[in-house]
Amino acid sequence: MNKRAFVSHIQKYWQVLYPSLSANDLKRYLAWRQSFMRRRLQIALQIGIVAYATFIMLRLFMGSINPGSLDPSWLRMAIAVWLSLAGCLVLHHSRFGKRHPALVLLGCSWSITLIEQIWATWRGFAFPGIFAWTLVFLAQAALIPVRWPIHLLSQVGVLAYFFGVNSVLGLEQEQAALWDESLWLYLFWFCVICNLSVLMYERLQQAEFQALAELESEREKSERLLLNILPEAVARQLKQEHRTIAENFAEASVLFADIVGFTELSSSSPPEEMVTLLNQIFSTFDYLAERHGLEKIKTIGDSYMVVGGLPTERIDHLEAIADMALDMQWAIAQFSASHSRPFQMRIGINTGPVVAGVIGVKKFIYDLWGDTVNTASRMESHGVAGGIQVTEAVFQRLKHRYRFESRGAIPIKGKGSMVVYLLTGKRDALPRTEPLSLVR
Template identity: 55%
Template sequence: MNQKFVGKPWLDARIRNILTPLLWTQSVSNAGDYGTWRHNFIQNRLRLGLWIAFTSFLTFTGLEVRNHFFKPDQFNFSWVVTQITVELSLLVCFAFLRSTFGQKYPGLAFLIFSWSVTLSPHIRGTFSGVLEPSILVWPLMFFGQATLMPVHWRLHLISQLGVLVYCAGTTAALNLQVKMPAPWLTPAALYLYMFWICFICDLSVYLYERVQRAEFNARQELELAYVELTAEKERSERLLLNVLPESIAVRLKQEHQTIAESFTDVTVLFADIVGFTELSSQISPPELVELLNQIFSAFDHLAEEHGLEKIKTIGDAYMVVAGLPVPRKDHAQAIANMALDMQQALDQFNARTGQSCRIRIGISTGPVVAGVIGIKKFIYDLWGDTVNMASRMESQGIAGCIQVTHSTYDCLKDRYQFKERGIIHVKGKGEMTTYLLTGKK
């Protein structure tokens, strides 16, 4: 194959323009209503019919030209004139259909197209005083219109009646000689023959219109259902991402199996509201939930701002981690900044609402195992000694303070200020030295 012509954009565009009317691929949601869609459909089919008719007449013109040069005895000059007349009228139809008026009234373009093909030979016969009904052109045109251009059954009926009225009217008015195309064909048989052809064509178009409208409505409902399904899927995706990290959510949807990973270096933070139990007995449940929602929503914004992964809330406890599922070198610094900002956010909340809430914060650094377990209401959770130590730092911490383990202190001591709390007894660990984070250097 000549590579020169492969992938030509103009050729691809021309092929698409020609084939588009053959395919019912227009989105009904873009059309809006059936009338608009039907109007566009008719215009596309008219262009297709015009191209086919113009091409077919060109082939017959080419045949007559061949006869002129090679078979002069078969050459018919009057047919060449008729064919060129039809071709010119089809070009006029093309131009009319591209005009603003033609685009607004494509049915008029259809009638001009139909009569230019069916009546041109008979107009020539009218001037010669002989009218010969065409049992070849008429059925071919009427069936072609019904199959390729089913615009509307009433327009098809008008185009058919126009042909019959012209033939009958000119014959009566000009006293033309009627020449039957076949010796066995009588006027009564011709009328009956044309009646059944027109009836079948109009009935086909009518039934096609009903099927087309029903299919349009079905496709419209299908597209609407698809839009709703897409929106529901997006809502489900957002809910899933609120529960799981994005990378874990993708893996869970693809693998459908237990997900567990080990991370050697992360920092975990636990926070707990001091005196929450006493507070819950003093205010109503809706007020309590609203209070927690405001506080934890502020913490969520901070976690997103610092690029941290919120793990869960249990009651009035808040858990967040840095360094997973995507490892990062500054995990300890990110958690330290988060803890300091949490204290500041709670102070602002107290000043705004008149409350006197305080929090204990515990931080620990080290290895963890992270994953998703269970088959219902699953969450992304952490396990390991680092998690236990962060929880102990919080539960055995001081209200309003940030208590960290020695491992976290080693990561942050060069950039942050600490106060040594001293040796405390940690459940399950015994005596340990802990530190209180007070700010940045």
């Protein structure tokens, strides 16, 4: 079996054990369990080392009071257990221990239970260590309540040694004399309860992990929805401060676009078809806004508004808006050709100071205000079909890098007579080669 087949087999095995978790959540859960087990094993080893040190010091103290009570062989056994636990702690921090904490757990458990059994065997009989066994099994279940098969293996290993050694030595009668049936039944149910406790805890952790994964998934969905409504910086500020958000920007560029004759076209076509077409067009504009690093503000009917230079300031916001306008013209021409529809756009651009912020307490919207915005809207509404109409301020900023045609002074509602220009292209620009698939 090659490595890929082996990994696939293991993944299927885990999926059977944890059917409620998706493959990605299962991977995260197993990583969490490994980390949790290592943290708790660290604590268990430290407690074991300190505990055995206290036993040794107590025996030494009692031996200093009554020298005849000190058993040198027991002291050697206790020191061997202490050294074994210390070795497990060192192994725990090694590369092997980080990859296989379950084996370190077995080493920790058997350091206490089996070394004592080996010591007793050396003295002639492996006695049932009721106090050491139950204390170790209870401590394991309380401190490291995951992977119950490892707990079961640690218990079976001790009992297998106990019965196996005494059978080999022919000491079944002495064994039976030390423990009656009630004590064996007590040990059996003690182990069952410990393992059941570990199993139930891990099931609870799996359920909590699944709930947290679902909660995280919903949070991510909510986050994406919020970012579809508000710019990322504004959304973050709104979540943290819960107050009215309004900022002055000394310079920004605003673009308004409107599909010419869309209302008339929609009256002669099924509503579903026109909504689908509008969605395709505006989805392409969204893609272009993202590509140029601009912020879409809103759509109203068949009108589209985008801004450059906020909420994150940039010095080339006007150039980005101009490139966006030219790409929008190209996209709508491609769309018209592919759908055999006479779509055209009026686009208006202006640059200058604006006020931006979030209004309302429900259905938040990030919007712009100011004379710059109003004038950009007038550039679109007073423009020509298929043209990109801009103000004098835009022309002065871009005239050395872009091509323009002057329309002279024309009357603008609410503004009087204004000199306006039509943006026709970029100087020294290469011919367009983008395919029709640009419109998504």
